[in-house]
Amino acid sequence: MSEHQVEQEDVEQEEAEPRPSAEERRAWQAAARRLVRQFPDPVLKNPASDVAEVDDEVRRLIDRMTDVMSTAHGVGLAAPQIGVSRRVLIYRGSEEEGVRVLVNPALVERSEETEVDTEGCLSLLGGDLSVPIERHVRVRVAGLDGEGQPLEIEAEGLEARIIQHEVDHLDGVLITDRAPTEERRTALRELRLRAG
Numbered sequence: 001m002s003e004h005q006v007e008q009e010d011v012e013q014e015e016a017e018p019r020p021s022a023e024e025r026r027a028w029q030a031a032a033r034r035l036v037r038q039f040p041d042p043v044l045k046n047p048a049s050d051v052a053e054v055d056d057e058v059r060r061l062i063d064r065m066t067d068v069m070s071t072a073h074g075v076g077l078a079a080p081q082i083g084v085s086r087r088v089l090i091y092r093g094s095e096e097e098g099v100r101v102l103v104n105p106a107l108v109e110r111s112e113e114t115e116v117d118t119e120g121c122l123s124l125l126g127g128d129l130s131v132p133i134e135r136h137v138r139v140r141v142a143g144l145d146g147e148g149q150p151l152e153i154e155a156e157g158l159e160a161r162i163i164q165h166e167v168d169h170l171d172g173v174l175i176t177d178r179a180p181t182e183e184r185r186t187a188l189r190e191l192r193l194r195a196g
């Protein structure tokens with residue numbers, strides 16, 4: 001083994017989670033393309049409607065979303081991505097918190113400070129496409145939890161980014177709509193070539 005490989009291994013061991021292999025990533029993307037509505041499905045462009053009551057039907061929806069997110073190894077999922085145009089999103093919180101649920105979420109505060117980072121989306125080539133997106137660094141979001149109880153979350157960094165991405169889905173907005181012009185053109189070309 002060369003020295004270079006040894007160094008790389010050290011770096012990987014320091015990461016919290018082992019990096020998925022290319023093969024694993026391809027399998028997750030294939031699962032996402034099978035289970036998650038893909039661009040240009042019109043349901044992804046529709047603003048979703050509010051949930052009137054968190055009843056058994058909504059709880060079943062949340063269970064289904066949780067299964068799909070876990071099978072596709074996503075970090076977040078919005079109901080329209082499984083074809084249900086209602087304002088429900090889930091995302092992977094910290095290990096203690098597990099999956100977090102937000103029903104009828106509203107961003108009630110956004111930091112002036114923003115940052116740009118690359119994002120992918122399970123609805124765009126199963127996640128195999130990333131574009132740089134500018135997001136607020138901190139947000140406060142209000143809504144209901146999976147039991148219908150009022151909930152407020154203050155989030156920053158990656159968590160804030162995921163929430164903003166998923167709330168966008170509920171408004172019919174995709175990362176291709178938010179990307180800078182050049183990157184948007186490149187992404188749309190790639191989607192035309194590889195989607196379907």
Ligand SMILES: [Zn+2]
Pocket residue numbers: 120121122123165169
């Ligand atoms: Zn997405």
